[in-house]
Amino acid sequence: MKASSLSMRLGLTVSLMGAGLVVLLATLAYLALTHELEKLARKGLESKMEQIQHSLALGLDTRDIRARPHSLMDLVMGHDNFYLTIVGTAPNEAVLLSIGAKPQEPLLTDFAPSQNLGYLNWDDGNGNQVLSASSLMRLASGERVRVLLSLDRRDDQALLSAYLRSTVIALPLLLLLIGIGAWWVVQRGLAPLQQFSRVAAKVTTQDLTRRLAVDNLPKELGELAQGINFMLQRLDGGVQQLSQFSDDLAHELRAPLTNLMGKAQVTLSRERPPQEYKAVLESSTEEMERLARIVSDMLFLAQVSHPAARVSFAPVSLAAEARRVMELFALSAEDKQLTLSLDGDASVHGDRLMIQRAISNLLSNAIRHTPHASTVSVRVETHGQQVSLSVGNPGPGIEAQHLPNLFERFYRVDSSRARSEGGTGLGLAIVRSIMTLHQGRAEVSSEPGDFTVFRLVFPLHTNAICP
Amino acid sequence: MRILVVEDEQKTAAYLQQGLTESGYVVDCAASGVDGLHLAAQHAYELVILDVNLPAKDGWEVLEQLRRDSSQRVMMLTARGRLADKIKGLDMGADDYLVKPFEFPELLARVRTLLRRSEHIPVPEVFQVSDLELDPRRHRAYRGTRRIDLTTKEFALLHVLMRQSGEVLTRTQIISLVWDMNFDCDTNVVEVSISRLRAKVDDQSDVKLIHTIRGVGYVLEARQ
Numbered sequence: 001m002k003a004s005s006l007s008m009r010l011g012l013t014v015s016l017m018g019a020g021l022v023v024l025l026a027t028l029a030y031l032a033l034t035h036e037l038e039k040l041a042r043k044g045l046e047s048k049m050e051q052i053q054h055s056l057a058l059g060l061d062t063r064d065i066r067a068r069p070h071s072l073m074d075l076v077m078g079h080d081n082f083y084l085t086i087v088g089t090a091p092n093e094a095v096l097l098s099i100g101a102k103p104q105e106p107l108l109t110d111f112a113p114s115q116n117l118g119y120l121n122w123d124d125g126n127g128n129q130v131l132s133a134s135s136l137m138r139l140a141s142g143e144r145v146r147v148l149l150s151l152d153r154r155d156d157q158a159l160l161s162a163y164l165r166s167t168v169i170a171l172p173l174l175l176l177l178i179g180i181g182a183w184w185v186v187q188r189g190l191a192p193l194q195q196f197s198r199v200a201a202k203v204t205t206q207d208l209t210r211r212l213a214v215d216n217l218p219k220e221l222g223e224l225a226q227g228i229n230f231m232l233q234r235l236d237g238g239v240q241q242l243s244q245f246s247d248d249l250a251h252e253l254r255a256p257l258t259n260l261m262g263k264a265q266v267t268l269s270r271e272r273p274p275q276e277y278k279a280v281l282e283s284s285t286e287e288m289e290r291l292a293r294i295v296s297d298m299l300f301l302a303q304v305s306h307p308a309a310r311v312s313f314a315p316v317s318l319a320a321e322a323r324r325v326m327e328l329f330a331l332s333a334e335d336k337q338l339t340l341s342l343d344g345d346a347s348v349h350g351d352r353l354m355i356q357r358a359i360s361n362l363l364s365n366a367i368r369h370t371p372h373a374s375t376v377s378v379r380v381e382t383h384g385q386q387v388s389l390s391v392g393n394p395g396p397g398i399e400a401q402h403l404p405n406l407f408e409r410f411y412r413v414d415s416s417r418a419r420s421e422g423g424t425g426l427g428l429a430i431v432r433s434i435m436t437l438h439q440g441r442a443e444v445s446s447e448p449g450d451f452t453v454f455r456l457v458f459p460l461h462t463n464a465i466c467p
Numbered sequence: 468m469r470i471l472v473v474e475d476e477q478k479t480a481a482y483l484q485q486g487l488t489e490s491g492y493v494v495d496c497a498a499s500g501v502d503g504l505h506l507a508a509q510h511a512y513e514l515v516i517l518d519v520n521l522p523a524k525d526g527w528e529v530l531e532q533l534r535r536d537s538s539q540r541v542m543m544l545t546a547r548g549r550l551a552d553k554i555k556g557l558d559m560g561a562d563d564y565l566v567k568p569f570e571f572p573e574l575l576a577r578v579r580t581l582l583r584r585s586e587h588i589p590v591p592e593v594f595q596v597s598d599l600e601l602d603p604r605r606h607r608a609y610r611g612t613r614r615i616d617l618t619t620k621e622f623a624l625l626h627v628l629m630r631q632s633g634e635v636l637t638r639t640q641i642i643s644l645v646w647d648m649n650f651d652c653d654t655n656v657v658e659v660s661i662s663r664l665r666a667k668v669d670d671q672s673d674v675k676l677i678h679t680i681r682g683v684g685y686v687l688e689a690r691q
Contacts, residue, residue, distance in 0.1 A: 334659075364653045
């Protein structure tokens with residue numbers, strides 16, 4: 001079936017259901033009315049017949065019926081829709097009395113001569129329904145006569161047909177009303193959806209600030225709107241972060257590029273002895289090395305953050321990897337008279353190289369920020385369903401306002417310092433990406449002026465299948 | 468030894484040719500895949516350095532055809548660093564795979580390794596450069612008659628430098644070979660180690676053997 005408008009479909013469905021209901025009710029009413037009228041007519045006939053029986057039994061004989069029909073006439077004549085015929089019994093079936101203009105004789109053959117009241121519905125040929133009743137009655141003289149009383153039901157018929165007519169006229173109007181009502185109700189109910197689509201049409205990557213109005217929405221749509229708003233919120237955050245990121249990236253690359261270009265141009269602007277050229281090339285190479293490092297870090301981040309990044313995980317001993325990384329940093333630590341300590345061990349499911357990289361980034365930060373002659377401690381612990389590797393060091397610490405942003409790309413607590421020390425500004429972002437890939441997280445807590453702890457939290461590796 | 472460089476970016480091709488020529492190789496350049504295949508069919512190259520992004524016929528197609536026609540060694544050079552690309556390259560028969568940006572000394576080292584595979588240079592039992600001697604099996608090093616006392620890592624570093632004497636080793640290569648860390652770490656361990664090693668090896672001699680090539684790396688050789 002072709003998809004049509006929801007309001008049209010609902011309106012039509014409701015109209016059809018309404019139509020069915022109305023037709024059913026009208027039919028029931030018609031049937032009930034017919035039945036009641038029939039009952040009333042029979043009751044009327046029955047009581048008249050009783051009265052006729054009564055007057056016949058009060059001492060009329062067949063001749064009296066013919067000669068003095070007044071008492072019977074009084075019974076019937078008051079009502080212009082009664083017809084009475086009295087016929088003698090066999091052998092001489094003469095008509096004794098006939099009040100009213102209907103030829104009723106042929107009807108008698110339809111009734112069996114009986115003491116019981118018999119009824120018959122028939123058509124008088126002009127389209128009028130007639131109800132007749134007949135029975136055998138005993139006169140005071142002991143003779144028997146057949147009495148046939150008919151009721152012209154013209155009025156009942158008129159009533160019924162009037163009812164039918166009004167129903168037929170009212171029905172389409174009613175249906176129209178129901179249809180319009182249903183359409184209106186549905187339109188009103190679906191009005192928020194149009195608001196949704198208006199907002200959706202305006203949402204672009206440039207403008208993600210629009211939100212759906214949640215007030216006055218029915219509960220079901222309200223939940224949907226809140227869901228959509230929440231999604232927009234996250235998209236907005238993501239897009240802003242991306243644009244901030246490319247901003248930062250351009251900025252990060254611009255500084256070394258400006259240096260390189262400026263230095264080259266200054267050098268080339270006049271003749272110099274070869275050693276000077278050599279010195280410029282050497283310093284350029286160092287600067288370019290930093291550029292290359294930023295690019296490889298970015299590539300690494302993109303690779304790790306890519307949802308399709310498939311890395312084969314294997315059990316990795318955190319202490320063993322920490323020891324290897326610490327071996328690498330031993331000399332730098334010794335230079336600053338630092339002690340590196342390692343406690344505990346646990347196995348996690350992960351990629352060895354990436355875990356080494358994460359530990360290395362934390363350790364190099366810790367060594368850089370630890371004052372002379374103190375201790376950087378690495379601790380591997382298991383808490384419930386989590387394994388954590390923490391790198392703690394005394395030192396100036398990090399102010400609380402920086403903590404939430406520390407793992408953002410290119411975020412620097414002191415913008416001038418870290419760059420001169422050669423970092424790319426991506427170290428902690430890489431740590432976070434690596435931890436996300438391992439379904440864990442990276443945390444930091446710091447007491448300014450006292451102690452700083454970075455923590456890598458891994459889910460505990462059970463033997464269950466891992467992605 | 469003859470090397471073919473197939474690279475459409477002129478500057479890259481130019482410095483590769485210069486660098487490799489100065490290292491003693493005969494180098495030809497081709498700027499497109501079609502030219503590359505043409506040259507490869509005419510000369511017997513020991514090694515083809517092949518870029519992936521090439522006009523007309525890309526590196527994968529060239530590699531496929533090269534593999535069909537000859538047994539030349541192929542090193543792929545590309546800006547695509549994804550693991551899937553690397554695996555594809557190696558699966559298709561490339562002998563090595565280097566991702567841009569790379570450091571030239573690393574390229575040179577890989578070229579040497581690739582070309583060495585065909586020859587069989589016997590590994591000497593004792594390395595000797597000038598009057599510096601290193602015996603890996605007995606874990607001893609001498610400068611002239613003076614025995615040098617080295618830590619394990621210092622010994623490994625000296626071993627690496629002497630084994631590749633005359634070749635420049637970058638910081639990354641040294642970290643990979645000595646500390647077995649195969650990613651870019653933010654540490655001055657190489658600088659510190661080299662300066663300690665230099666103090667033990669060179670400080671008491673007039674002939675300095677360990678040289679820093681600023682911006683590139685370190686080399687151990689006897690210079691006149």
